[in-house]
Amino acid sequence: MCLSIPAKIISxxxxxxxxxxxxxxxxxxxxxxxxxxxxxxxLVHTGFALQKISDEEAKETLKLIKELDDINKEPD
Amino acid sequence: MKYIDExxxxxxxxxxxxxxxQISGKEVTLMEVCGGHTMAIHKFGIPSLLPENISLLSGxxxxxxxxxxxxxxxxxxxxxxxxTIITTYGDLLRVPGSSSSLDKEKAGGADIRVVYSTLDVLDxxxxxxxxxxxxxxxxxxxxxxxxAIAILEASKRKINNFFLCSAHKVMPxxxxxxxxxGIKIDGYIGPGHVSTVAGAKMYDTLTKKYxxxxxxxxxxxxxxxxxxxxxxxxxxxxxxxVEIQYKRAVTYEGNIKAQQMINxxxxxxxxxxxxxxxxxxxxxxxxxxxxxxxAEKQINVHVEPPAEPKGCICGEILKxxxxxxxxxxxxxxxxxxxxxxxxMVSNEGTCHAYFNFEN
Numbered sequence: 001m002c003l004s005i006p007a008k009i010i011s012x013x014x015x016x017x018x019x020x021x022x023x024x025x026x027x028x029x030x031x032x033x034x035x036x037x038x039x040x041x042x043l044v045h046t047g048f049a050l051q052k053i054s055d056e057e058a059k060e061t062l063k064l065i066k067e068l069d070d071i072n073k074e075p076d
Numbered sequence: 077m078k079y080i081d082e083x084x085x086x087x088x089x090x091x092x093x094x095x096x097x098q099i100s101g102k103e104v105t106l107m108e109v110c111g112g113h114t115m116a117i118h119k120f121g122i123p124s125l126l127p128e129n130i131s132l133l134s135g136x137x138x139x140x141x142x143x144x145x146x147x148x149x150x151x152x153x154x155x156x157x158x159x160t161i162i163t164t165y166g167d168l169l170r171v172p173g174s175s176s177s178l179d180k181e182k183a184g185g186a187d188i189r190v191v192y193s194t195l196d197v198l199d200x201x202x203x204x205x206x207x208x209x210x211x212x213x214x215x216x217x218x219x220x221x222x223x224a225i226a227i228l229e230a231s232k233r234k235i236n237n238f239f240l241c242s243a244h245k246v247m248p249x250x251x252x253x254x255x256x257x258g259i260k261i262d263g264y265i266g267p268g269h270v271s272t273v274a275g276a277k278m279y280d281t282l283t284k285k286y287x288x289x290x291x292x293x294x295x296x297x298x299x300x301x302x303x304x305x306x307x308x309x310x311x312x313x314x315x316x317x318v319e320i321q322y323k324r325a326v327t328y329e330g331n332i333k334a335q336q337m338i339n340x341x342x343x344x345x346x347x348x349x350x351x352x353x354x355x356x357x358x359x360x361x362x363x364x365x366x367x368x369x370x371a372e373k374q375i376n377v378h379v380e381p382p383a384e385p386k387g388c389i390c391g392e393i394l395k396x397x398x399x400x401x402x403x404x405x406x407x408x409x410x411x412x413x414x415x416x417x418x419x420m421v422s423n424e425g426t427c428h429a430y431f432n433f434e435n
Contacts, residue, residue: 003112003269003295003424004112004218004269004272006078006079006080027193029193029195029225031221031225031337032221032225032331032333032334032337033331033333034333041078041079043269043272043325045218045219045222045269046165046192046193046194046219046222047192047193047194047195047196047222048193048221048222048225050218050221050269050272050273050325050331050334051272051273051325051326051331053079053324053325054323054324054325055077055324057323057324058077058079058082058323058324059077060323061299061302061321061323061324062082062083062088062298064302065088065091065092065298065302068092068095068305
């Protein structure tokens, strides 16, 4: 129930979009999100996009792991 | 980047496991409160990657598991009405009620349909204008917007044979209730998708009141281990607060548009939780403005008195007091094929996850 999956937007048709989840094509409601365009990745839950996934933040998260060595160095 | 494979990287998992061991000294208990986390933790064998002084507990995070037996009994009663179609997400069908389940009613001829999205429910309503079409809405902040959208769309499109029966709940009251009950929890692995909608701000009161650590986590093994690292770091430094690990999807403010839709349609009310009883302000009822679409107000049914299954300890499991292996019914009379308690029904339930992955 809490499961949401990353889906790649293929095309946008008004308030809905066609998206790909590992090659499977699904319809996604865009009622909760703005400015979605083909190529974007969104998190899909029960047929609706919850949020656009931030590529920049994803890369930053992976980068941070490499910098974890100092216990006292906490991010602000 | 596809946002899955990168966060299942074996080398990163090994690195994080080692780094947690390096910084961890205190005995700490961390609880996850999301069914998706419960499943991921057991599927990926996360406990085996942690030092012995870190204990992981599963909390009341699976919406199916916390759904009270009274709601199932109401759903069963609704399904027995003439000219009524019941729609819901799949897991709810197999949850045992006091004397029946939706699965049994469906086998007996009731028109009960599993849907993927609430937009499907509106299509069913439009194609069956002589029938009442009831959607059983369960779930936390992640799922509630879908129900809100259904109400708003039905209202806009004047679909007047659609009704929502709401068991929607909010997470923070349950997280606080466990601490009030005296359960020893040092930090929460915060629910990622609940927080995508509600934002990290949702936990501000909780961390201030209880001095708790909360790290909002993603769902892949690298996410979960990194979150545990961040929790341990907070606890070792005596610096409890809210942090976001799952930054690719979660912000401090959350999804404002989704929150506005929820607030437009729903208002807080006291609600029953399996195992926890009634928690003040923990449920979401439909506002008066939309009461013409509220199944509770519009469709009268006689609901049988609740009778909990004998011997089932789901309540204590949901509170982190007991483990599935403490239950006499586990793997004997209670299995995923024939669940007795709610925690065995959904694959996000603690008992179901133990059944599948802990041998």
